[in-house]
Amino acid sequence: MKYETIIFDIDGTLYPPTLLKKYMTPLVVRHPFVCKTYSELRHEVRSRQDSFEYSNNTPESRDFYWREAAVLKDMSSRFKSVEAARAWLSDNYYSRLLKQFQEIGRQEDVVETLRFLKGRGVRLAFLSDWPLGDKLQRIGIDEFSAVAFTSEDTLYLKPSPRSVEWVVRKIGADPRSTLFIGDSYDKDVLGACAAGLDAALIHCRGASLADSAEATESWTQECFKSEKDENSPLYPSNKIPSSEQFENTGSVYKERDNKPNKIPNSVQYSNPPEVYRKYPKAKMIFPDWAGFDSWVKEAFASL
Secondary structure (H helix, E strand, O other): OOOOOOEEOOOOOOOOHHHHHHHHHHHHHHHHHHHHHHHHHHHHHHHHHOOOOOOOOOHHHHHHHHHHHHHHHOOOOOOOHHHHHHHHHHHHHHHHHHHHOOOOOOHHHHHHHHHHHHHHHOOOEEEEEOOOOOHHHHHHHHHHHHHHHEEHOOOOOOOOHHHHHHHHHHHOOOOHHHEEEEEEEEHHHHHHHHHHOOEEEOOOOOOOHHHHHHHHHHHHHHHHOOOOOOOOOOOOOOOOOOOHOOOOOOOOOOOOOOOOOOOOOHHHHHHHHOOHHOOOOOEOOOOOOOHHHHHHHHOOOOO
């Protein structure tokens, strides 16, 4: 089908997942307690965010960072108020997080593809669970800043369908003709599908790379096992595991005869072959941005 709207995840999608891990690694190494706390917080927020208590429609609860801080206060007796928890998050995590992305360079292939789609009349939007900072400007697509949204706008984290539904309503799109592109199957693809959209997985050379957000979170959690655990990287004799630990050891693009498959054409995208059964909800799967760009040039060539 011809999609009228495409919504993109940002981190790990508009620039390679390997860069995402590169940017996050120094933060984890330098501030392990902060990252451990934040990782646990995000997990807890996702488990609560569709509950009445979390979204009780009070003035405060219509502020995402207030909601997040309220959960953190519940998790730790260290914080005597929501305001104290919010200040801690701002000073210790978010201010440091944005600094990690200052090395993002212009992504010429991404800029070219997005401008091609815009020129064909395709409505574009962007959705991230993290603050934007100046990422769009650094990537080279600040012209799309008016249609770039975060959890601060939607009040929810992916994979809650409410996050994607908010964006669809905001830009006036029809979910039946909207495609979501992301690098995380569990968050991007499943969240978009739950909202009634088609979804495609990008940067999918293997399970851990395709789910880069999950790989990064798993790597973070590995860093923070109990110090009493002799296998823990925090145990005196152990080292922090390298990001390469989570690189893929097998490829979903290899058949039993071990010969790599070619990037499928548009017909195969609609009817995923056997190798795509690992990600059954994904309408299409692209190994990298170049694969996505090839599909774009084919699918929208006649517009």
